[in-house]
Amino acid sequence: MARQANAETISEVVRSKLRADIFAGQWAPGTNLQVGELTKRYAASSTVVREALVRLAGEKLLQFRPNRGFFVSEYTLEELRGLSELRCRVEEYGLTLAIEQGDVTWESDLLAVHHRLERTPRRTSEDPNHISVDWFLAHQAFHAKLLEACPVPLLQDFAATLGEATALYRLWTAPDKRAQSRDIEAEHRAILDATVARDAPTATKLLREHYMRTIDVIEEAEFHAASEAGLPKE
Known part of the structure; x- marks a missing residue:
């Protein structure tokens, strides 16, 4: 249970940092966020980063495009x-x-x-x-x-x-x-x-x-x- 709680905490920390960076204008709308680059940026595993990306997609801050990955939400x-x-x-x-x-x-x-x-x-x-x-x-x-x-x-x-x-x-x-x-x-x-x-x-x-x-x-x-x-x- 302790290990699960720790994993959830790490996931939340990465999500919060990623969310803050999006709103800080680190990436323009339409930018493709690369999992490999994000794992280095936040010193986290690819699993944790993907969890954060999925959650932010659910919040409409990111858009998931099959076979292409996650993009900062872009609208006409x-x-x-x-x-x-x-x-x-x-x-x-x-x-x-x-x-x-x-x-x-x-x-x-x-x-x-x-x-x-x-x-x-x-x-x-x-x-x-x-x-x-x-x-x-x-x-x-x-x-x-x-x-x-x-x-x-x-x-x-x-x-x-x-x-x-x-x-x-x-x-x-x-x-x-x-x-x-x-x-x-x-x-x-x-x-x-x-x-x-x-x-x-x-x-x-x-x-x-x-x-x-x-x-x-x-x-x-x-x-x-x-x-x-x-x-x-x-």
């Missing part, structure tokens, strides 16, 4: 818009339930999580073109807390999965001028204010606009990248 703009639309509908319902049933403790926790997000620099002077890890984690925590009072845990899990499916694209398009000039802090503050005011129609409307604006930035960044490469817009 049409697929991204479809995922975002699904995320909007899921979270609009979840946030409505949370606003209806959330108590004062949830409301206080939400204010605290937002305070942390607002006080965490989105970019640092050392790397002004990319989102900081601390801000990324605080951002995830804020959106998760919005839905925490929803009495349907499965909905919360599904929303988190949908959010992470598009997270890589948000990180990779961070250097785009539209992403840098966007007042995302004001967007979060407006969503918070409507939620605390228990105004579900306004809160869900602002949440949808927040997500779809992100997709617009991704599309604009993809368009510029294609233009610079001499490729047609998708």
